[in-house]
Structures are given as C-alpha cells and as structure tokens.
Amino acid sequence: MVDFAGAAEAVVDIFGEDVVYESSDGRFTIPAVFRSEAHRVQGSRGPAITSKRPELTILQSAMRAEPVEGDRVTVRSALYTVASVRQDAEATRYLLGLKRV
Amino acid sequence: MSDHVRKQIRDQLRTTLEGLGLRTFANRVAALGELELPAVTVLTEQETSERTSIDGVLKREIEVAIVVVFEGDTVSLDDELDGQASRIEAALAASPPAATRLFVLESTSLELLSDEEGESWYGLMSMVYRATTFTPKGDPTTIK
Numbered sequence: 001m002v003d004f005a006g007a008a009e010a011v012v013d014i015f016g017e018d019v020v021y022e023s024s025d026g027r028f029t030i031p032a033v034f035r036s037e038a039h040r041v042q043g044s045r046g047p048a049i050t051s052k053r054p055e056l057t058i059l060q061s062a063m064r065a066e067p068v069e070g071d072r073v074t075v076r077s078a079l080y081t082v083a084s085v086r087q088d089a090e091a092t093r094y095l096l097g098l099k100r101v
Numbered sequence: 102m103s104d105h106v107r108k109q110i111r112d113q114l115r116t117t118l119e120g121l122g123l124r125t126f127a128n129r130v131a132a133l134g135e136l137e138l139p140a141v142t143v144l145t146e147q148e149t150s151e152r153t154s155i156d157g158v159l160k161r162e163i164e165v166a167i168v169v170v171f172e173g174d175t176v177s178l179d180d181e182l183d184g185q186a187s188r189i190e191a192a193l194a195a196s197p198p199a200a201t202r203l204f205v206l207e208s209t210s211l212e213l214l215s216d217e218e219g220e221s222w223y224g225l226m227s228m229v230y231r232a233t234t235f236t237p238k239g240d241p242t243t244i245k
Contacts, residue, residue, distance in 0.1 A: 011206070040132060042238040043212055046142045046168035048132040051219040079231040082218070 004090035005087070012059055015028070018055065020074040025064045033057040034075050054080060054098040060091065067094055103242040106200050107145040107163055110232055113198035114167065114192070116145045121188050123169075135221065139171045139185075151235075157238025158245055162231055169226045180223035182211055186226060200244055203233040 016031040026029040036054040043049075056073060073096070084097035104112070111127040118125040118141050125141040133140050149165040171178060171184050186209060197204035212225040235245040 003172075023233070039219060041223060042171070043168070043223070045146075045166055045227045046144060046170065046225070047126075047129050049170060049223055050132045050134050051221055052135075053218050054220045070211060073227075085219075097218055098220060099222070 008059055008088075008090075008092040009061075010064075012057070017075075019058075021058075021063075021067075022072040022074075023065065023067065028064070030062040032062075032073075035036075036044060054100070056080075056096040056098060058094050058096065060087075060094060063091045063094070069098060073098065105241050106234055106236055107148065107241075107242065108163065109200040109242075109244075110163065110165060110198045110234075111143045111145055113200060114165065114193070117196050117198075118143070118167070118189065121192055122187075123185070133138055133170060135172060138223075139169065141170075142168045144168065152238075153235070159236050159238070159241075162236050163234065163235060165230045165232050167228045167230070168214065168230070171224045172221050173224055175222055178222060179211065180228040182224050186228065189228060196199075201232040201234045202244075205231055207231050 004070055004093055012031050012033055015033045016035050017034060018029050019032045021028055021030050034056055035051045039053050040048040041051050048061040069082055069085060073080050073082065079101040080098035081101050083095050086095040115125045115127040123141045124137060125143065127143045129142045144166040145163050146166055148161055150159045150161045155158045168191065169182060171181050186210055190206060206228060208229045210227045237243055237245055
C-alpha cells in the first residue's frame with residue numbers, strides 16, 4: 001500500500017521551510033513548501049503583465065484547523081493572504097493559493 | 102524626414118502623460134513587469150483615411166488607445182483608475198496633440214483583471230480617443 005502521508009511528509013522535509021501561519025486559531029510556525037512561478041496576465045488591450053503565482057503546500061497534520069480564505073501567512077518576510085484552498089486527493093496536503101498583502 | 106503623423110501623436114501624448122507623472126510607453130509591446138507599474142501605454146491601433154480634395158489631401162481618423170494599468174486591491178482599484186481618468190481627460194482636453202485637428206474621447210472601459218491564481222490584482226483602463234488629422238498626398242509626416 002502506498003504511504004501517501006509519508007511521501008508528503010518527506011517532500012515537506014526536503015523542500016520545506018518554516019512559515020508563520022495566522023488564522024482564527026492563532027499564530028503558529030509550520031513547515032511548508034513555497035513555490036512562486038512566473039506567469040502572464042493579459043488584458044483586452046496593451047501589453048501583458050508579468051506576475052507570479054505563489055502557492056504553499058502544507059501538511060494537513062501540521063494544521064490545527066482547516067485553512068480558509070483570508071488566513072494570513074508570512075513566507076520569507078513577505079505577508080500573503082490565502083486566496084484559495086484545495087485539498088489533494090489523498091487528503092494529506094492543502095494547496096493554498098496566495099495573494100500578496 | 103520627420104515622423105509619421107501616428108508617431109507624432111503618440112509622442113505628443115507621451116509627453117503630456119509624463120507631465121502628469123505617469124510612466125508612459127509609446128512603443129511598448131513587451132510585457133510590463135510588476136516593478137514598472139503603474140504604467141500607461143499609448144497605442145494607435147486603427148486608422149481609416151479618405152481623400153478629401155482633388156489634390157489628394159487625406160483625412161485620417163486614427164484610433165488612439167491610452168491604457169492605464171495599476172496594481173492594487175479589489176476595494177480601491179476602481180477609485181484609483183477613476184482618479185487617473187480625471188487627470189488624463191483634463192490634461193488632454195487642455196493640451197490635445199498638436200498633430201491633430203480634432204481630438205475627442207470616444208469611449209472608456211474599465212477592466213479588473215481577476216488574476217485569480219496570481220499574487221496581485223490589476224486594474225486596467227482603456228481610454229479610446231479619435232484623432233482626426235489631414236496630410237498631403239504621399240506625405241504622412243506633414244500636417245495640413
């Protein structure tokens with residue numbers, strides 16, 4: 001049987017870093033994997049805008065409660081607000097879309 | 102040789118908009134970086150022309166789009182764009198491009214770019230003017 005939880009923990013162990021998570025349950029430090037890929041935004045006129053798509057992967061076991069939109073997280077001294085929350089199919093991780101504050 | 106009338110119009114608008122403290126591009130096709138915002142691009146997107154005299158004077162109607170892009174939040178973006186629209190409309194009414202005989206605002210559209218997956222919200226405003234000018238036959242650089 002595949003140990004999805006163990007695999008997710010290993011990924012966070014290897015690629016993760018400490019982030020500060022703030023929700024209605026308080027403020028706490030958890031390990032998470034942060035990615036911020038470049039992407040483009042195109043309006044109806046004029047040149048495109050280059051932007052970033054920051055995402056945070058956190059283990060469900062690291063959370064005190066389910067994350068919700070509006071929670072805040074500090075990564076590498078930058079403050080973000082949680083804009084979207086997804087759960088992976090194995091129910092081991094949350095994938096959070098972030099907006100810069 | 103002087104510049105084509107379309108370039109003259111773009112350059113004159115850029116000068117006016119830079120006078121408002123706006124970072125303005127008159128020939129921009131490359132993507133804008135976040136550090137370049139807020140920014141304005143001046144585009145001459147379409148032109149229709151017709152001969153108006155026996156000696157071939159061309160009446161040119163040039164669509165000029167002034168595109169303002171801001172980074173902000175969903176609460177204040179519309180207000181910021183409207184504030185810029187007020188300044189731009191007033192400045193261009195007071196000082197229309199010298200290369201035009203008639204320079205009128207035809208439409209304004211506001212667009213909130215819902216960059217759902219990205220880290221920011223962007224507001225984009227397009228102000229479309231119609232510039233009417235006249236040039237002699239075979240000479241698109243001289244204003245009649």
